[in-house]
Amino acid sequence: MATAQKTFENLPDEKRERVLSEATREFADHGYHQASVNRIVGRLGIAKGSLFKYFGNKQGLFEYLFGHAVSQFKRPLKEIRDTPSGDFFERMYMSLMAGVDFIDAHPLIYRIYLKMLFQENFPMRETFLTEVRQASTKYLRALIADGKESGQLRNDLDPEMAVFHCNAIMDRFLQSYAMPSLDGDTLSDKADRTTIETKARAVTEFIRHGLGNPS
Amino acid sequence: MATAQKTFENLPDEKRERVLSEATREFADHGYHQASVNRIVGRLGIAKGSLFKYFGNKQGLFEYLFGHAVSQFKRPLKEIRDTPSGDFFERMYMSLMAGVDFIDAHPLIYRIYLKMLFQENFPMRETFLTEVRQASTKYLRALIADGKESGQLRNDLDPEMAVFHCNAIMDRFLQSYAMPSLDGDTLSDKADRTTIETKARAVTEFIRHGLGNPS
DNA sequence: GGTAATGGTGACCAGGTGGTCACTTTTGTA
DNA sequence: TACAAAAGTGACCACCTGGTCACCATTACC
Incomplete structure (x- = not known):
């Protein structure tokens, strides 16, 4: 997991913040279970695989954020x-x-x-x-x-x-x-x-x- | 919808209460979206179709209850x-x-x-x-x-x-x-x-x- | 220019969801 | 007993979910 997050931390600041803010919005709007990874990547315009490379899984994303x-x-x-x-x-x-x-x-x-x-x-x-x-x-x-x-x-x-x-x-x-x-x-x-x-x-x-x- | 609920209200008291109490428990445990109709009917030991005959859909069940x-x-x-x-x-x-x-x-x-x-x-x-x-x-x-x-x-x-x-x-x-x-x-x-x-x-x-x- | 490492991709998967409906069983009635 | 009305069933459907992975693109380094 440490290696995966490293990838995320190497990202340009602007993108990193955009990812975090869009994910935060999704969790704030829908809670944890109802939040959709598909919607997040959809709004970000990136591939789903990327998010999972960064944080391992949905829970990893949430805990990080x-x-x-x-x-x-x-x-x-x-x-x-x-x-x-x-x-x-x-x-x-x-x-x-x-x-x-x-x-x-x-x-x-x-x-x-x-x-x-x-x-x-x-x-x-x-x-x-x-x-x-x-x-x-x-x-x-x-x-x-x-x-x-x-x-x-x-x-x-x-x-x-x-x-x-x-x-x-x-x-x-x-x-x-x-x-x-x-x-x-x-x-x-x-x-x-x-x-x-x-x-x-x-x-x-x-x-x-x-x-x-x-x- | 009125006709459908009629079916439910005709049920024997014991069964009606069991259905309501099991559904209530499910919503209390998981909230609305995360609550599962499948689990409810599973615990009740009845067919899924029955529940939908009674209440039309998931939201109907919740509102009634x-x-x-x-x-x-x-x-x-x-x-x-x-x-x-x-x-x-x-x-x-x-x-x-x-x-x-x-x-x-x-x-x-x-x-x-x-x-x-x-x-x-x-x-x-x-x-x-x-x-x-x-x-x-x-x-x-x-x-x-x-x-x-x-x-x-x-x-x-x-x-x-x-x-x-x-x-x-x-x-x-x-x-x-x-x-x-x-x-x-x-x-x-x-x-x-x-x-x-x-x-x-x-x-x-x-x-x-x-x-x-x-x- | 060659090559390795890193970042990025999206079709694909198994599993769960709410909801449907043609069908069977039970019940009430005459 | 016959028949209709009501109750009950569960295989099936389209859809969405989190997650995977073989492959492609970009960059960095020598």
């Missing part, structure tokens, strides 16, 4: 966690907007991720999702522990439920942003950045009331 | 809304538990619904989802308006965002209940009813802090 994209997702979150700024709610807001930025940059990848969430039979699903889940939980736990210590969050807070609430609200916010049909018009207009920021602030305030110290 | 289940879902929610009890948060709690009960009664149907949410190409998807969404939004808007009037909710609350927050928290709660893998161990043990009730109470309290009047 998805793994590539995931690595880009981890960086911005780490930056936020490592930011020395102590304000819990500001960090929440920044995490929200980091998600928005990621979706803007890779809308198709995010759609694939959403499908993966609820459609059991993706390749690598279990492996990948547990990784994401653990990372996100660990990230939020650290932030919440921080917030409690600094007195920004209630003392009687159950950390596990707090993680659950933050996860729920943040995920749904991003889901609505990526798929406006989920919540009607509440988050519909992608183009208007300031509207999104306002909504993100409102969500942050909701969390502040829900978790914050009423002092 | 899903529409049937959906009608059962609307009843309990209506009961809660029509309950004269005025307490907003108690109603939230009851809605949560009504969802839990529905999932316990029809776990496969709920899994199909979740797949439908994020996998665009189900038949009837748009029609059905907008119906659900509008119903749920309308339901929550009424409850929230009620809660504001009675002074249980803040005056400065933006109703649309409040609807969004309630929807987000409640949906995620039910999703975690139906698919424990979503939130790690937070809601894992289905068997323990009192644990679920406690979590539902905690969620209600979170909403109370987030939306409630701090008086």
Whole structure:
């Protein structure tokens, strides 16, 4: 497999990106099983054999493409966690907007991720999702522990439920942003950045009331 | 089509239920496109032609099965809304538990619904989802308006965002209940009813802090 | 110019899909 | 018992799928 991918990596940048982007679009539109290799090569105008030389098989193509994209997702979150700024709610807001930025940059990848969430039979699903889940939980736990210590969050807070609430609200916010049909018009207009920021602030305030110290 | 379904409705109850339950399982396990009519009839031990006599085609089977289940879902929610009890948060709690009960009664149907949410190409998807969404939004808007009037909710609350927050928290709660893998161990043990009730109470309290009047 | 390595091709394959229909079996009725 | 209506059957169909591989084209190197 390493040799086969080598072939792909030797390709001119332009072609490599075209292949990846067309394949990503196909998976985002149809999920894994319903995605068609024939359609991909058809749109690319290359022979089917080429794709199989590059990636071995359909699953190889998917794993390459998805793994590539995931690595880009981890960086911005780490930056936020490592930011020395102590304000819990500001960090929440920044995490929200980091998600928005990621979706803007890779809308198709995010759609694939959403499908993966609820459609059991993706390749690598279990492996990948547990990784994401653990990372996100660990990230939020650290932030919440921080917030409690600094007195920004209630003392009687159950950390596990707090993680659950933050996860729920943040995920749904991003889901609505990526798929406006989920919540009607509440988050519909992608183009208007300031509207999104306002909504993100409102969500942050909701969390502040829900978790914050009423002092 | 009406004549064809007549044939199915004339069947002995036991067989009719077996057909429906086996088909439901197949769709819940594999989604719509990946579901196989061959597997269904194989497990049922009947000829393929029979299924097509009953429902015309694959989509007919799915619509029949899903529409049937959906009608059962609307009843309990209506009961809660029509309950004269005025307490907003108690109603939230009851809605949560009504969802839990529905999932316990029809776990496969709920899994199909979740797949439908994020996998665009189900038949009837748009029609059905907008119906659900509008119903749920309308339901929550009424409850929230009620809660504001009675002074249980803040005056400065933006109703649309409040609807969004309630929807987000409640949906995620039910999703975690139906698919424990979503939130790690937070809601894992289905068997323990009192644990679920406690979590539902905690969620209600979170909403109370987030939306409630701090008086 | 010769030659080897690499990239690219598309007809072809086995297997699965939803769907059909001429046919047989069972049932209800008089 | 006779006959019609309804239920049930499974071989068959066209189509699409992921995947293969013998062959061709292009490039790089001496």
